[in-house]
Amino acid sequence: MRIPAATYRIQFNSEFGFDAAKAITNYLVELGISDLYASPIFKARPGSSHGYDVVDPTQLNPELGTQEAFESLVQELQQHKLGWLQDIVPNHMGYDSQNKYLMDVLEYGIHSSYVDYFDIPWNAPFGINYEPILAPLLGNFYGECLENGDIQLKYDETGLNVNYFSLKIPLKLESYANLLSENLDKLAQALGREHPIFVRLLGVLYIVKSLPSETVAQQRQDQAAFVKGLLWELYTENPEVKTFIDENLQLFNGEPGKAESFDLLESLLSEQFFRLCYWKVGAEEMNYRRFFAVNELISVRVENLKVFEKTHNLINKLVSEGKFTGLRIDHIDGLYDPKQYLDRLREKTGDTYITVEKILQPGEDxxxxxxxxxxxxYDYLNYINGIFCKTENEDKFTEIYSGFTGLTTSFEEMVPDKKHLILERTLAGDIDNITSLLKKIASKHRYGNDFTINGLKRALAEVLSRFPVYRTYVTKEGISEIDRAYVHEVIEATKPHTPFLNHELNLIEKLLLLEYDDDTTQTEKDQWLYFVMRVQQYTGPLMAKGVEDTAFYVYNRFISLNEVGGEPSHFGISTSEFHEFNQKRHKQWSGAMSTTSTHDTKRCEDSRARLNVLSEIPEEWEKQVRKWSEINSSHRKTVDQLTMPDRNDEYVLYQALVGVFPFNEEEFPSCIERVKDYVIKAIREAKVHTEWLRENSVYENAFTDFVTAIFEPLKDNPFLKEFLPFQRWVAENGIYNTLSQTLLKITSPGVPDFYQGTELWDFSLVDPDNRRRVNFKTRESYLKAIKEHALTDILKLIDELLANKEDAKIKLFLVVQGLKARTEYLQVFQQGDYLPLEVSGKFKENIIAFARNDGNKTIITIAPRFFTSLIQPGEYPLGQDIWNDTTLKLPTQVTSWKDAISEQTVEANGTLLIGEALKHFPVGLLVSQG
Structure with missing residues (x-):
């Protein structure tokens, strides 16, 4: 198996396609990357900026380039011996007119050849319901869209379809009769009833009206093709027929201002296999499974072998041809049976490198x-981030947060509350569907006969809101002891909060554990299992929406920890916890990816590195925040006794500004605009004063006005005069945090992953801010200059990098040197033992150190932290005067070492003075010599 040495994540889109990736291939090689890590490249919705809204997994995305451009990129990568790690999306597809499989379902209903492709009630194994599939894609109420003329009936070569801006959905074949029956006498008078054209049109109408109700999919497809062909021929070859149809289209499309003129279109739409509705309807009424709560992403039944084969045909082909050398599976927890899926994928792809996007809670594996x-x-991201957070200051930050905001609710208390909020507002329709299934099961048993649907719903909602992990993995093969423990845990945690629903909870526990009775029939067992599998598919989205997309924006004690897969209630981790994680990773998952920024992180790695500095200085932080708030008090607004922004939102703003504010003053204006975009997203996600479903423009405008006001004017601004000196001091220390974090990522067990552009400073906020275009020209020129200078006088280069560290070349230099060492000693990093090293002396808590050992080669990583207690502003964390008596105990008797970063020799004998190891550069990577 080809395990990547280091990956580089590229966000493909129409502005950065295959040719653009080819142009940076040599840059990636020079950087030290072994594998291009690509966002989804299959045909997506037009204009997609991320590629996760795939509409056809059997085609490459034409917006990224031609087939020839793709092949040329592959050839270029292979010439440089670079691999291709491909992100794939098995869980869902775009709900879009370009999705020919879904459009076929919406046109032909249960007669569609693709009816089994999508997770809809038409193919549910229990309680099949043939109600129209929701199309919650309208921007306003259906009635208003209809009477405004936004919904239009159109006809073209593909047939009759309904249009709403870019949305185009084909109508069922029977609907043609409605259109052709209107004003038919008028056409007869114009042509004559015996006219061959009129007779042919009547023939088409007769066929449509005589369609048999019972037919197989292929027959219905053939009938439709025949009818559509005849009608299009009549329409294009006969002006009278064209006029007749066009006038009927105009009649059906109504006249704005005349409500009754839309009756024909409304009647026509009511007969379809789909139901157009306001997008907000999806929050409370839903009859297809989505990706999280995104109406535009409909889930795929990849557990169906036919669907798996079809949707993975091109993927498997590109793997077998050696064009893809690895796969990253998106949202593995959304699948009906993840293990079954992975087994099938492994069977198809053989000895291929595969990783999964899986969020693990602390202690989960x-x-x-x-x-x-x-x-x-994401698990690695949160461990490496946590080690730079000073754990002993947790109580102080709790006091500062509650003192400034008045909020005292703990994160643990907040989580179930926010999950309930999501169940009530965003996933209400989804839990209704699961509860209906639960009610059917309960009613078949004497101990569940008296349970009401409301009681079952309350009990189930409480269980889901307190689920400790993203999901369990119960299958027909049974339940693991780990999952059994999770079920017991959540039921026991739930009972104190629902004392009058204990009987319902006992039933739910019995079902989740598959504890069948002796007389349980096989059909009943299948129904139980289906219920459990359905619950498992929804605990993940609920966790993501309730925690990551709600609680993380409300609980703002220290937002560096509010990261995907993170646990804000855990105020950092100890060095021993970090080492234990790495040791376990080395033994069990040495091929896992080690990332620090992704397309989904709440903020990029360098912003978190800055924010972590605050954990070291609680008193100074509190002093600054209160001073800033006082200066900016006049910019807050009060409406109906509500101060806007409230103290919690103001507190998160100041943290965000510390993390994101640029070094270069020329970037201040654009940064402020980005922050304004961020705060709108943040407060809508928080769902306290405004939200996506119910926007509060008064509060939103007040907040963005506040951001604008505190920065105007940019010169001689009282807030900036107080803010900038502190922020720059934090940012300087944040640079050193970033360097340590970068080295740890490169040398820890796992595959270091670099998100596009993060080899220089990246202070991006949550998407879409973190998906902005990357300036590779600048990076290429920086890299070339660094490599050339390193060949002549590397110590002078380092001095210049330190003196101008704000330009980010120092980070790029470290990436280059670190990956160079990793490539040269790849076996040590991929297979070598992981040995935590003992540090003693005055600043022992400021050092994270470990060794990687493989045979006769030992490599030591030395990464400092907590720099505010180590250096004064303007000082470098270098040399004996700074590090005093801090000493590292070496794992070997080797006396001669070479620092792979500075390329200087370091002598030692059993122990090593940190001041000697870090004489030239803020981090050290020592390679044993001899």
């Missing part, structure tokens, strides 16, 4: 029977 190399790295 991947199922050990998954045939993958590990996760895509």
């Amino acid at each position: 991947l199922p050990n029977d998954w045939s993958v190399q590990g996760t895509s790295g």
Whole structure:
């Protein structure tokens, strides 16, 4: 198996396609990257900026370039011996007119050849319901869209369809009769009833009206093709027929201002296999499974072998041809049976590197029977971030937060509350569907006969809101002891909060554990299992929406910890916890990815590195925040006794500004605009004063006005005069945090992953801010200059990098040197033992150190932290005067070492003075010599 040495994540889109990626291939090689890590490249919705809204997984996305451009990129990568790690999306597809499979379903209903492709009630194994599939894609209420003329009936070569701006959905074949029956006498008078053209049109109408109700999919497809062909021929070859149809279209499309003129169109739409509705309807009424709560992403039944084969045909082909050398599976927890999926994928792709996007809670591990190399790295991200957070200051930050905002609710208390909010507002329709299934099961048993649907819903909602992990993995094969423990845990945690629903909870526990009675029939067992599998598919979205997309924007004690897969209630981690994580990773998941920024992180790595500095200085932080708030008090607004922004939102703003504010003053204006975009997203996600479903423009405008006001004017601004000196001091220390974090990522067990552009400073906020275009020209020129200078006088280069560290070349230099060492000693990093090293002396808590050992080669990583207690502003964390008596105990008797970063020799004998190891550069990577 080809395990990548280091990956580089590219966000493909129409502005950065295959040719653009080809142009930076040599740059990636020079950087030290072994594998291009690509966002989804299959045909997506037009204009997609991310590629996760795939509409056809059997085609490459034409917006990224031609087939020739793709092949040329592959050839270029292979010439440089670079691999291709491809992100794939098995869980869902775009709900879009370009999705020919879904459009076929909406046109032909249960007669569609693709009816089994999508997770809709038409193919549910229990309680099949043939109600129209929701199309919650309208921007306003259906009635208003209809009477405004936004919904239009159109006809073209593909047939009769309904249009709403870019949305175009084909109508069922029977609907043609409605259109052709209107004003038919008028056409007869114009042509004559015996006219061959009129007779042919009547023939088409007769065929449509005589369609048999019972037919197989292929027959219905053939009938439709025949009718559509005849009608299009009549329409294009006969002006009278064209006029007749065009006038009927105009009649059906109504006249704005005349409500009754839309009756014909409304009647026509009411007969379809789909139901157009306001997008907000999807929050409370839903009859297809979505990706999280995104109406535009409809879930795919990849558990169906036919669907798996079809949707993975091109993927498997590109793997077999050696064009894809690895796969990253998006949203593995959304699948009906993740293990079954992974087993099938492994069977098809053989010895291919595979990782999964899986969010692990603290203490949770991947199922050990998954045939993958590990996760895509969110677990690593949170461990490496946590080690730079000073844990002993937790109580002080809690006091500062509650003192400034008045909020005292703990994160643990907040989580179930926010999950309930999501169940009530965003996933209400989804839980209704699961509860209906639960009610059917309960009613068949004497101990559940008296349970009401409301009681079951309340009990189920409480269980889901307190679920401790993203999901369990119960299948027909049974339940693991780990999952059994999670079920017991959540039921026991739930009972105190629902004392009058204990009987309902006991039933739910019995079902989740598959504790069948002796007389349970096979059909009943299948129904129980289906219920459990459905619950498992919804605990993940609920966790994501309730925690990551709600609680993380409300609980703002220290937002560096509010990261995907993170646990804000855990105020950092100890060095021993970090080492234990790495040791376990080395033994079990050495091929897992190690990331620090992704397309989904709440803020990029360098922003978190800055924010972590605050954890070291609680008193100074509190002093600054209160001073800033006082200066800016006149810019707050009060409406109906509500101060806008409130104290919690103001507190998160100041943290965000510390993390994101640029070094270069020329970037201030654009940064302020980005922050304004961010605060709108943040407060809508928080769902306290405004939200996506119910926007409060008064509060939103007040907040963005506040951001504008505190920065005007940019010169001689009282807030900036107080803010900038402190922020720059934090930012300077944040640089050193970033350097340590970068080295740890490169040398820890796992595959270091670099998100596009992060080899220089990246202070991006949550998407779409973190998906902005990357200036590779600048990076290429920086890299070339660094490499050339390093060949002549590397110590002078380092001095210049330190003196101008704000330009980010120092980070790029470290990436280059670190990856160079990783490539040269790849076996040590991929297979070598992981040994935590003992540090003693005055600043022992400021050092994270470990060794990687493989045979006769030992490599030591030395990464400092907590720089505010180590250096004064303007000082470098270098040399004996700074590090005093801080000493590292070496794991070997080797006396001669070479620092792979500075390329200087370091002598030692059993112990090593940190001041000697870090004489030239803020981090050290020592390679044993001899």
